Amino acid sequence: MKDVTYFPLHEGAVMIDFGKTINRETNKKILQLAKVLKDQPFHGFIEAVPAYTTLTVYYDPIIGESQSFTKICSWIENYLDNLPLDDTSANTINIPVCYDLAYAPDIEEVARTNNLTVKQVVKYHTEIIYHVYFLGFSPGFPFLGGLNPKLATPRKSNPRIKINAGSVGIAGNQTGIYPSDSPGGWQIIGRTPKSLLQIEKNPPTLLQPGDNLSFYAISKDEFEQWEENQWV
Amino acid sequence: MGLRMIEEGLLTTVQDLGRKGYQSLGFSVNGPMDQLAMRLANIILGNDQNEAVLEMSFLGPSISFESDMIIALTGADMSPRIDDVPVSLGKPLAVKTGQTLQLRTSKSGLYSYLAVKGGLDIPEVLNSKSTSLTAQVGGYNGRKLQTGDFIPIKKSYSYVGRIPWQLDSTLFAYLRSEKPIIRFLEGKQYKSFSSQSLDNFTSKQWKISTKSNRMGYRLIGAELLVNDQKELITEATAFGTIQVPPNGQPIVLMADRQPTGGYPKIGQVIQADLPKLSQLRPTQAFHFQKSSIEEALTELKITENTISRLKVAIASKWKEWENAYC
Known part of the structure; x- marks a missing residue:
């Protein structure tokens, strides 16, 4: 080729x-x-x-x-x-995200950097269908394409020692989700209650390379309710 | 039946040959730092080479045996003693219930391996018994072993008779090299580095920083710079990949590396030299030397032929032993 x-x-x-x-x-x-x-x-x-x-x-x-x-x-x-013609359509995974300040320590910084309101950040982040190019960095961590350039924000100058699992972030012109607690320098604009890792299942990750992904906003209550549901 | 951790040591983990087939989902391969010593520990006992073993780092643990079993130790020399009697590396050791293995700080090398005949009884997670410390998956509950932990084993052997064979210590000569040379292949971005940097890479000496771990060995030495500091598109990395972050200090990616990375690669340590590199101590200066795929493959084949020969020879010895005593 x-x-x-x-x-x-x-x-x-x-x-x-x-x-x-x-x-x-x-x-x-x-x-x-x-x-x-x-x-x-x-x-x-x-x-x-x-x-x-x-x-x-x-x-x-x-x-x-x-x-x-x-x-x-x-x-x-x-x-x-001799690659076969692939006419299968990609799966779309919907990810609930709580953009409340309680779970979005950097959303105001992202808004400020781009001269936007927090509301606009949420709107621009949720109106796109993203593409999962591949998984890397850590188990289940998606490298997504499609971020609205209006949201592009440089990484934090001081990376955090711990970013909570489920955190949704922006780094440069990329957006992504941390599947597990880890250190990192991304700007955190929200958190999903959905688990991206399901080790005992096959496949062990919620997202697969080639999937489509969209974010939708949920309230703080819904997020916390969701967390409780996970434990029942 | 099993092993009890009396003192945990610095870092003891369960490792088989690694978690293969899940890198595309972001899982690290893990597995032993010194694959050669790990495989030889299993081979001495007639185990499958992929059988899970304990990897013990720098300051070894104390372990008591809660059943009769046959074990083997390879890799770094941590002055092993069983009930205060010194024992040899590289040979089957029959131990009894209640006996204790004491290990100290390693005299040469960093990583030591303890295999048990028949294997450790550890569940597989995603086709592997290896511990992923970062993902907290596999091995012993996804973590390093701690004082008090009990590691079950699959088979008990009450010893009768002698087990007279021992691996030739020259097999482990790489643990004691005076002026270590680590051979490498050109990395994908080799030509992006300045000619001064490429020259320094092979002419200057290097040391491993103490801020190194199973994920990566940070190197101290000359500064390595790329001609054009543009951001690289994230791509796969392997065990032994030598990548250079913008600060110019290279990092060799080791057993717990992430499947992908975004720093330029100046080189790739040849597979046959990975055990030597893994066992290098932070105080020890070493040099890089350029190699070729052909040389790398030849070296790899020499090692694999030695292993195959040993495997056959030792298997027949165990056959005789089993016929006589089991």
Whole structure:
């Protein structure tokens, strides 16, 4: 396939590079290739890790004498040339978010930075359908595309030691959700009561690469009610 | 049947060969820092190489045995003693109920491995028994072992007769290298670095910062700068990836790394040198040396051939032992 390059990340990993542009067509191709490799793995295949413009394929370089880098690349090339047409429509996951100040320590800063009211921040954040390009950073953490540029805000100069699980944030022109407690420098504009991790289920994450996602606002009461419901 | 933690030590975790197949959902691979020593601990006992073991870091724990069993220790030398009697690394050790294994600060290397014949009885989470400390998943309740914890084992062996074999200590020579050299492949953004930085990378000496852990080894040495400080599009990272944040101080990503990262990669430590790097202590200076995929693969094959040979030889010894005593 044209415009695709192959780079050996190490002895048992090839990074397939689809160029420098982040867009949904490229992402679709990457996720399709990942799926084909998982469904019809070559001998020695371990796993494929998608990112914005790359797919990295891990394999065992020892088993079988023919597992050379060039051989693997030509196999992948063959898969790529014969990708099935994908006409399945993406799942849309709706995520409730409480934008109340109690759970949104940085929403006023995001509003101020962009000359907006808090209400406008919520409006702009909830009116978009986002795309889950891939998961990374931590289990279930979605890299989303589609943030309204009017909301773009630099990371905090002093990262927080602990950001609570479910926190919804903005960093530069990205928005995302922290599935578990972790340190981080994103501007926190809300929190979802929905759990993004479901370890005992298959798949173990609520979101999958390729999903669509939309946020809808809930009140502080609804959020706390939701939390209580989780415990019943 | 099992092991009881009498003193927890610095950082003791349960690890098998890692959680494969879930990186695309954001899960780290985890697994042992020194895969070679970990696999050899299992191989000595005739276990599957992926059997879960205890990984013990720098200051070892004290562990009492609550049943008769056969164990093996490999990796860093923590001056192991059983009921105050020194014991050897790299061989099967038969222990009795009530005996205690005492480990101290390691004399060479950082990570030591304790395998039990038949394996630890640990449930799998997402196809692996490895502990993810950050996600708090897998291993022993997703956390490091603490004083008082009881780790069940799958099989008890009441020892009869001698188990006379021991691994050749030259297998662990990498733990004691005087002037360690770590070989690397060019990273994806290798050519983005200034020629001065690339020169410094291989000519200057490096040390591992004490602010290092299972996620990454921070390196202290020359400053490495890219010619064009533009932000990189997040992409996959691997065990041994040498990435350089804007402050110019490289970090080698280790067993608990995240599946993806956004810093430029100057290099990738070859697989065969990862055990050596993992076991390097913060005080020890080392150098990087450029390698090639061909050399890296040859080195990897040499290691794997040695392991295969040992596996076959030891399996037949256990067969004889089982015929005689079980």
